[in-house]
Amino acid sequence: MEGSEAIAEAAVVAGCRFFAGYPMTPFTEVLEHFAVKLPKVGGVCINAESELEAVGMAWGAVATGNRAATGSTGQGLSLMQESFSEITMAELPIVLFNIARGQYDYYQSTRGGGHGDYRQIVLAPMDVTEAVEHCQLAFWLAEKWRNPVLFMGDYLLTHTYEAVEVTEIDYGPVPDKPWAVDGSSSGTLDAKLVSSLGFDKVGRPHVGPQAHWLRLAEKWAVMREQEQRSETAFCDDAEVIVVAFGTLAKFVRYVVKELRAEGHRVGYVRPITLWPFPEPAVAAAASGSHVRTVAVLENNAGQMIDDVRLSVLGRCPVVAIGGISTDGSGFGMGALLDPAVVRERILSALEPVSA
Amino acid sequence: MLTGIGGQGVQLAAQVIARAATLEGRGVMFFGVYGGMMRGGNTDSTVVVSDGTLDAPPIIAKTWSAIAMHHEFWEPTRAKLRDGAVLLVNSTLFEAEIDRDRYRVFEVPVTTLAATTVGNLLAASMVMTGAYVAITGLVGLESAVEAMRGSIPSYRQQHIEMNERAIRLGHESVEALAAPAWQSTGAPV
Structure with a gap:
């Protein structure tokens, strides 16, 4: 199986049901395989009008509690950086694919080009076999920490064919999603707001940016200790x-x-x-x-x-x-x-x- | 390694050989590079086959064998040939100089065979695949045919019968096991 197909297959096996992206070499084949595979399992893949629209769509999809992803090459991800900041601060478990050109996006992936204090886990598989594993790990880690996870691939990874079997890996349970904007009130009889600032709907108690951002920084400190591989x-x-x-x-x-x-x-x-x-x-x-x-x-x-x-x-x-x-x-x-x-x-x- | 011009079927031939080796339980990796053009650009491909698990990366330093469908973009492949490498050349089109003392060269006029006997010159790479399989025994003929069936996309199924004839023709047109890939013990040469 070609690397790009194995990645899309592994994402579907991991429960990904929404993907939006805009074609760009060497990412294009990943998008194509999502377009073939997602409708067959009741999912949705959208070839968006631009990278900005793609990340916006995936942001919305993940906010509903579904497993969702977007991606591009580093060039395309440059355009999405503002959204990545906000998505991370809003604690939404999105998975991002950077099918990079060479290894020129190390800074972009690990430091990010967006605003504010934010961190995302970055997984860098060395071959297709490991990509199948990391792809599933990415969706699990994202929900475990309510934090974006970036999957770092490249031309060689996505265009190499290896004999791999994509089987489901059970990494363990993930937390419930009472925050999901899925049409229910999760027992509160009120609407929900997924905020990057620690705010809630007007008139409701909220923690505000100071406590929200401090808690996130503490979360990243724990992630830094626990998720090194x-x-x-x-x-x-x-x-x-x-x-x-x-x-x-x-x-x-x-x-x-x-x-x-x-x-x-x-x-x-x-x-x-x-x-x-x-x-x-x-x-x-x-x-x-x-x-x-x-x-x-x-x-x-x-x-x-x-x-x-x-x-x-x-x-x-x-x-x-x-x-x-x-x-x-x-x-x-x-x-x-x-x-x-x-x-x-x-x-x-x-x-x-x-x- | 396989090299040629975009449109000659180099990537398909590589995929067929790789898939056939997978069918036979080998450790296999396959990586292709091609230019932005659908036809006429550079295209080459690397297939790594092992009797065990594979440690090697998909791009290799030296190759045991190569297929040259055309001379236009062949230099990077030539540079990776080991001394004594098995080299199959499409003698209908290939015009570059080859050091015949250094390599084991097999000339097969696959474009001519495809155009005349098969009846479609687009089948040249499948004729070459059949010839390669016969000369090296890297995979069996039936595995190659089955692999071809699995490699043709759904919208090109009408070409399967012609491709099968092409593979079998290539297989018949050369001396079997003239340069075997495996020792009698089953280990790689």
Whole structure:
């Protein structure tokens, strides 16, 4: 199954019943597969007039208590940032898909381009098999925390075919949704308001922005502790630790395994959640007594390297071994996506530093 | 790896080989890249097949074998050929120089075979698929035919019969297992 189809299938299996988006390479096929699959299960997929309309529609759908999602490439998500801020502050469990061009949207995903204090969980699968899992995890985490979750994919992930079976994963129960604007009053005999400011309908008691925003900040502090995910391998006696995420990390795992078999002392940490960033895992790997360098391989001019530096906190030098690498179309499919090139880059970090 | 010009059926051929290997229980990954044009642009594809689970990423450093439907965009594929790589060339159209001492080259005039014997030159990539399957034994002929049936979209079902003839023709037109992909033990070569 193609990655884009597996993603849509996994979302449907996870209970997603509404999707709205506007086509843009390499996201378009995800939208197409939602358009085929959702009507068959009584769901709705809308090819919106623009990204602004798409996010607005998905916002409305998720406010009714249904599982809903939107997405685009980073370019399209740029247009949706204002809504993401408001949706997050209103605690609506929307799932967002960024089928990015290369890895140029790390900042956008982890910092966000919208206003205010807000955080969203970011999942970065390395292959189609993991994408099927993360897609379902995203809908569950969103409802668990009443918070948006962003699924970070790319061209390679969505256009690779893998033999996968999309079966339902039971992550456990999620909280009820008394807040859902679903036509009922949830026993209050009154209308409901889903507010990003902590307000309620005029004349009703409400907590207001101070208490609302403070509670959200406390929620994110707990999420930061509890939702970090990462994979660490070969770090015990490593001299060089490679940090990479997403599809590029799949190349790193493969090459590091190869280099280990040849006797090179190299290990890797793969952040699976980009927010919360697995700071303790990176710090632990960088604290090994043999570690000389932490090498960051990302397909951009250097974004995740900031989070790696904030994790390593000066324990050892942090160097960039990735960089901008794209094709003629700008989809991020450049020369870096080659095990031979990744191998050279890692070997360069392994070379002893001259005095 | 497979390379050619958009419209030659390179992505379909890759999908058929990948799907056939999946039917035979192999670990399989398949990734295609093509230009913005429907026809005439670059198109190439990588199929990774394993006798166990796959660790490899979908883009590889070196390839054991390749199919070249045309020379126009073939350089990136050529650069990834291992020494001794099995190379199937569409000799009707392919005009670039090939280092015959370095690779095991099989020339198959698939566009001609498709146009004359099958009766539709659009079936060239299926003739090539049949030839590749015969020469390498990467997958069985019947798996390839079944995989083709599963790869044709619902609105193109009328081409299934022709494609099957094309695969079988390609299979007959070359020497079987001239360059096997698997050892007699079942492990990859």
